[in-house]
Amino acid sequence: MVTERLDNMQSRVDTPQQPPTTPRAALATVAWLRAVSGETLDRLTEFAVLHRMPPGSMLFEQAETPAFLLCVVSGSVELFGVRGSDETLIELVGPGDLLLPAAVLNRQPYLLRARVLDEAQLVMIQAEAFRRAVASDHALCLAVLACEAAHFRRQVKSAKNIKLRSAEERVGCYFLKIAEQVLPAASFKLTLEKRLIASQLGMTRETFSRTLAGIGQHGLQVEGDTIHIINIDAARARFQLDPLIDGPEAVQPLAVEATTT
Amino acid sequence: MVTERLDNMQSRVDTPQQPPTTPRAALATVAWLRAVSGETLDRLTEFAVLHRMPPGSMLFEQAETPAFLLCVVSGSVELFGVRGSDETLIELVGPGDLLLPAAVLNRQPYLLRARVLDEAQLVMIQAEAFRRAVASDHALCLAVLACEAAHFRRQVKSAKNIKLRSAEERVGCYFLKIAEQVLPAASFKLTLEKRLIASQLGMTRETFSRTLAGIGQHGLQVEGDTIHIINIDAARARFQLDPLIDGPEAVQPLAVEATTT
């Protein structure tokens, strides 16, 4: 039995020894900022604060103009598209990720609502300080670009998933993907509420729930929040994972070939 | 009567006096590269080529590893998600935009298939040259970041549109948005094939076609490829545009407050 966090958060294995206690120390835990100079990180965190927020905390509302750049140090944050009283989960954000840096950079309103899912530590950096730092520090700019590129590719994958696959296929691939990851194990537990998985996959909880039952016919037996891998080959036959949809999408620092001068 | 290009391509009004004849001149027409030094643009285009491609030309296939960065100078390019024999339009790209720079920067496979829609002029820049230039020129890095940010926000808007609205609402808002733009006019023509609009909006051509008929009840009468604005208030009452979904998303160069030194 293995417990697995979803896709965007394989980095769940992190849990640094000691949780950082200052904004500066928090940023030091972010892998893709490694190439950024200490001075820039100092400048960035000069007026920053490190907050611990309980689950359910609203971080910002759709249409708000960003005052801070938020960086998730630990825990997780859900980003919802909102329309009237309906919400749909657009992205789940985990340790080391920024919350909608595009809106902060462009001084544009947030397109999504952010709410804490698992108790989270967040670094809050003044929006203007962030913009200035990106504008003046090339290494930071490169790092943010890599971060933004990863976010873009995740969105494209999600769009393909929703537009090209049926509800059952989306659910099946979601589970099969986790199954392959934990594979020597015979079962795993969901770490995400079902209503959130359903929303992320673009369907109602009821449809998701029903699909769950039917999926037992394809080698994946669902029992509460644990999934038993009964017949992985049957699952593979029915649900074909596509790396261009289901593959991971980590932040990759820009690599340039050695200059052959 | 007004002819209008869609959303991503309001920049249709451009058509520079003389089409550029060299890669270097072509990049000079791209607005968001204005802050980039001439030397960098020279370096970028040293081994670049400027191609004119007829409609239907395949530019690259899903899963390919990028060899070039493509920049659209004129015309337009469709980006499809592909699964077996199914295609879905994920993004339409017009003059001044880059084709999936995220894949090029990260040396990752393309997630989409690119095909020329309207005859296009394209600058082809060696992928490695592009990466090196971004890594060494801060202004270019900033410009690409702004470009990528705009792309990300477009994807989020599209995801909200598809997950939060019904098929009829998506179609209605699509038309109403154009209607508002051309407003003193009483009608307008579609510049995009209906099958492409349908695909972009996440439905089949048949569903789209049927929805078209029903939409006449809400003040927008469809006749072939021209839409008559019969009753704009009825349309507004039924279809509520949301700037956080339907608003434009142009590339914005990073603006930093004046340094008060």
Add this chain to the structure above:
DNA sequence: CGATCGTTTGAAAGATATCAAGACTCGTGG
């Protein structure tokens, strides 16, 4: 003219959402 491609339409099946009710979990306060 015939071929191709995009569009429209019909009829039927299928997928998905909605509404409503019950089961279950979990934390709180009596």
Add this chain to the structure above:
DNA sequence: CCACGAGTCTTGATATCTTTCAAACGATCG
């Protein structure tokens, strides 16, 4: 300790939406 309330999950019945398959229509182009 138990009962309660809130939230989640499941299940059933039903309605709606959407797709599928098929055919016909209309343009465009050699």
